[in-house]
Amino acid sequence: MYISVSDRNGGKKDAHPAVSDPAARRRAFRLSPVILWLGIVSMFTDVSSESVSAVLPLYITGFLGLSAIAFGILDGINQGASAIVRIAAGWAADRSGHPKRIALAGYGLSMVARVGFLFAGGFWALTAIVTGDRIGKGIRTAPRDALITVSAQPEYLARHFGVHRMLDNIGAAGGPLLAFFILMLIPNGYSTLFVVSLAFAVIGVAALALLVPNLKTGTPAGPAPGRRPGQVFVFRWSLLKEPGLGRLLLAAGLLGLLTVGDGFIYLVLQDRDSFAVQWFPLLYVGTNVIFLILAIPLGRLADRWGKAKVFVAGHVALLLCYLLAAAPLGGFGATLACLVLLGAFYAATDGVLAALASQLTPPEKLATGIGAAQTVVALSRMAASAGFGVLWFTLGPSTAMVVVGGCLAVAVPAALLILRAGMRQRHEA
Amino acid sequence: MSPVSGRKHWIILLVITVVVLAGAGSYAAIAFQRFQDSRSAASAVSVASGRALPAAPFVLFRNTAPGQGYGMAGTVPLEEPAGQRLLASEACDRVYGTSRNVVCLKTNRGLVTNFEAVLLNREWQPNSRWALPGMPSRTRMSADGSLVSTTVFVTGHSYGASGFSTETSISRTDGGAGTGNLEAFALIVNGAHVTAADRNIWGVTFVLGDADVFYATAASSGRIWLVKGSISAKTLTAIHDGVECPSVSPDGTRVAYKMNIGTPVAAHWKIAILDLASGNETVLAEARSIDDQIEWLDDGILLYGVPRDGAEGDSDIWQIRADPSARASLFIEHAWSPSVVR
Numbered sequence: 179m180y181i182s183v184s185d186r187n188g189g190k191k192d193a194h195p196a197v198s199d200p201a202a203r204r205r206a207f208r209l210s211p212v213i214l215w216l217g218i219v220s221m222f223t224d225v226s227s228e229s230v231s232a233v234l235p236l237y238i239t240g241f242l243g244l245s246a247i248a249f250g251i252l253d254g255i256n257q258g259a260s261a262i263v264r265i266a267a268g269w270a271a272d273r274s275g276h277p278k279r280i281a282l283a284g285y286g287l288s289m290v291a292r293v294g295f296l297f298a299g300g301f302w303a304l305t306a307i308v309t310g311d312r313i314g315k316g317i318r319t320a321p322r323d324a325l326i327t328v329s330a331q332p333e334y335l336a337r338h339f340g341v342h343r344m345l346d347n348i349g350a351a352g353g354p355l356l357a358f359f360i361l362m363l364i365p366n367g368y369s370t371l372f373v374v375s376l377a378f379a380v381i382g383v384a385a386l387a388l389l390v391p392n393l394k395t396g397t398p399a400g401p402a403p404g405r406r407p408g409q410v411f412v413f414r415w416s417l418l419k420e421p422g423l424g425r426l427l428l429a430a431g432l433l434g435l436l437t438v439g440d441g442f443i444y445l446v447l448q449d450r451d452s453f454a455v456q457w458f459p460l461l462y463v464g465t466n467v468i469f470l471i472l473a474i475p476l477g478r479l480a481d482r483w484g485k486a487k488v489f490v491a492g493h494v495a496l497l498l499c500y501l502l503a504a505a506p507l508g509g510f511g512a513t514l515a516c517l518v519l520l521g522a523f524y525a526a527t528d529g530v531l532a533a534l535a536s537q538l539t540p541p542e543k544l545a546t547g548i549g550a551a552q553t554v555v556a557l558s559r560m561a562a563s564a565g566f567g568v569l570w571f572t573l574g575p576s577t578a579m580v581v582v583g584g585c586l587a588v589a590v591p592a593a594l595l596i597l598r599a600g601m602r603q604r605h606e607a
Numbered sequence: 608m609s610p611v612s613g614r615k616h617w618i619i620l621l622v623i624t625v626v627v628l629a630g631a632g633s634y635a636a637i638a639f640q641r642f643q644d645s646r647s648a649a650s651a652v653s654v655a656s657g658r659a660l661p662a663a664p665f666v667l668f669r670n671t672a673p674g675q676g677y678g679m680a681g682t683v684p685l686e687e688p689a690g691q692r693l694l695a696s697e698a699c700d701r702v703y704g705t706s707r708n709v710v711c712l713k714t715n716r717g718l719v720t721n722f723e724a725v726l727l728n729r730e731w732q733p734n735s736r737w738a739l740p741g742m743p744s745r746t747r748m749s750a751d752g753s754l755v756s757t758t759v760f761v762t763g764h765s766y767g768a769s770g771f772s773t774e775t776s777i778s779r780t781d782g783g784a785g786t787g788n789l790e791a792f793a794l795i796v797n798g799a800h801v802t803a804a805d806r807n808i809w810g811v812t813f814v815l816g817d818a819d820v821f822y823a824t825a826a827s828s829g830r831i832w833l834v835k836g837s838i839s840a841k842t843l844t845a846i847h848d849g850v851e852c853p854s855v856s857p858d859g860t861r862v863a864y865k866m867n868i869g870t871p872v873a874a875h876w877k878i879a880i881l882d883l884a885s886g887n888e889t890v891l892a893e894a895r896s897i898d899d900q901i902e903w904l905d906d907g908i909l910l911y912g913v914p915r916d917g918a919e920g921d922s923d924i925w926q927i928r929a930d931p932s933a934r935a936s937l938f939i940e941h942a943w944s945p946s947v948v949r
Binding site: 235236301302355358359360361362363364365366367369370373374376377380381384385388389445448455456457458459460567571572 | 714
């Protein structure tokens with residue numbers, strides 16, 4: 179069993195021995211301070227990045243007067259770059275055995291990009307900055323999730339990820355509100371916003387550098403024997419041929435291909451309902467609020483009921499969201515129900531996927547495994563959004579939603595079967 | 608981490624947090640104070656409050672002069688563009704009108720920033736309003752005041768979302784059913800329907816005396832066309848390449864527009880004029896890149912807005928003769944979104 183990845187903080191076993199039920203003779207949940215701090219780092223960083231993201235379109239077109247369509251093209255390239263560096267950063271984290279250093283590099287790069295916002299004028303400068311920010315995000319994610327894994331009690335892994343994702347999403351929901359608050363007070367106050375955003379990024383990086391210990395992952399034996407110089411940057415796909423992990427990647431990729439971007443769901447909601455048009459900016463914030471509320475409960479459920487089951491069930495919530503969006507309903511209730519389902523989908527899949535990947539990966543490949551799962555999901559979702567754009571125009575928004583929903587209804591049991599077989603393999607291995 | 612170094616790290620983090628937040632806070636406070644001062648200062652130009660639209664002919668625009676009245680819709684007499692401005696109490700990002708009514712596209716800033724179109728009568732009283740699905744970009748009204756077109760940028764809310772696209776629709780000011788999103792119209796290029804997913808429509812211009820026909824820009828797969836639209840037939844028919852943000856001349860014979868001579872990513876827009884009968888294109892000598900929908904002052908002179916260098920949120924309206932050798936000159940300082948009402 180690889181589940182015993184590490185137990186650095188489990189020294190105080192049975193600190194609350196009052197549990198009398200023998201079936202529940204597990205250690206009590208103890209939140210690792212490392213995870214709390216990683217959550218706070220993510221919260222500050224997300225306030226920093228989401229505050230800028232929320233107003234970037236306004237800034238670029240309304241304020242700088244740059245071509246909006248060009249930005250859309252480069253946006254796609256940035257997303258691709260971010261997805262690919264994830265797996266590379268995970269691999270680098272495993273190679274060094276010190277994920278914190280890699281995570282710090284990622285957070286640091288995003289922080290430096292924020293400095294650039296203060297001086298950027300032209301389109302290319304802005305593109306470089308946004309790309310730097312996205313690559314920083316790509317770099318930090320897998321090593322950070324590896325740190326969470328090695329700091330968490332293994333039997334409460336998903337719940338610990340839930341705590342982290344909750345804090346993370348407090349930042350993601352608060353950032354846009356902060357941005358709109360600043361622009362409400364100072365209508366052209368973009369430079370003020372960039373300064374405030376930088377301040378939050380600096381605090382996040384400082385908290386990571388100063389308070390998160392430089393935990394080691396993987397085998398303590400140092401570099402693998404037989405490593406030849408010059409082979410340092412050779413990535414071996416065999417790393418990913420872990421029993422179970424390959425099946426997780428397959429299932430996650432399959433489901434990812436049927437996960438269209440939130441932007442499309444928001445557009446469908448707007449299409450039928452002037453309420454959603456009026457409150458468009460709140461749709462994004464609302465989804466994040468639901469995500470943060472449900473992150474811990476669904477993490478606990480994943481620990482008890484099974485991470486794979488919760489991960490797949492999250493896609494059932496997504497399926498219901500599609501159907502509800504496609505249904506000829508309107509008004510506040512239907513829109514809110516869609517947001518709840520979408521938030522539940524993220525809460526059931528985001529942290530749980532990282533927990534699942536780390537459970538299925540041996541310790542010396544931990545960050546690579548997590549990064550691989552996240553890369554697969556990111557790339558398959560990008561493909562899904564591109565494909566859905568075509569469906570949208572050929573079939574119309576509602577029909578397109580129903581078609582994707584129908585495919586998802588087939589993919590969900592298929593993914594469950596794939597993952598079950600993976601779990602069985604894992605236990606035999 | 609030993610307890611001693613742990614405490615030291617805590618103190619360092621505390622100091623960094625306090626210093627950084629104090630720095631950002633004071634920057635914000637100074638910026639806010641400066642903004643308050645600039646908004647309560649007397650306007651940089653001569654202004655008075657206007658209770659109603661003046662007698663035609665006049666120019667309607669967005670006042671961008673620093674000081675009181677910034678961002679408000681205003682008017683000047685056509686013969687005296689540099690004269691005193693009559694400002695309404697309605698702030699608009701884009702404005703267009705006739706002698707009877709005005710359409711104003713606005714950003715409602717708040718914790719939830721949203722966008723709307725407001726239809727005002729000649730006393731500046733709102734008759735109707737509707738939510739817009741994105742940032743205001745262009746608006747036009749037919750000369751009889753019966754049709755309003757709006758173009759907005761629909762955006763995702765993080766750079767992870769679906770990127771940019773435009774949403775353009777035509778509404779009826781009498782409350783009748785409008786066109787909905789013009790992307791749903793059939794786009795016909797060389798007799799064939801274009802069904803590609805990435806169709807975008809923007810920059811509608813109406814034709815004087817014809818309630819069914821309009822012109823607009825359509826784009827798909829990196830190509831851009833001037834299209835002639837029919838509201839009743841729900842069609843957009845491509846009639847020329849490379850035309851963005853068309854504007855039909857008052858006599859209906861020509862279309863002024865912006866033409867990208869740069870790349871799609873790093874655009875440089877020249878002003879050009881298309882003769883609809885002959886298909887001849889005339890490119891004007893204006894050297895700056897112009898990102899605006901041209902407005903005709905009369906059959907011989909064009910108006911357009913240009914952002915002011917080094918002045919955030921300020922711009923000027925320039926004029927140029929519809930002649931390849933003509934040079935641009937200032938028409939109205941500190942103004943944006945011109946609409947000539949005859």
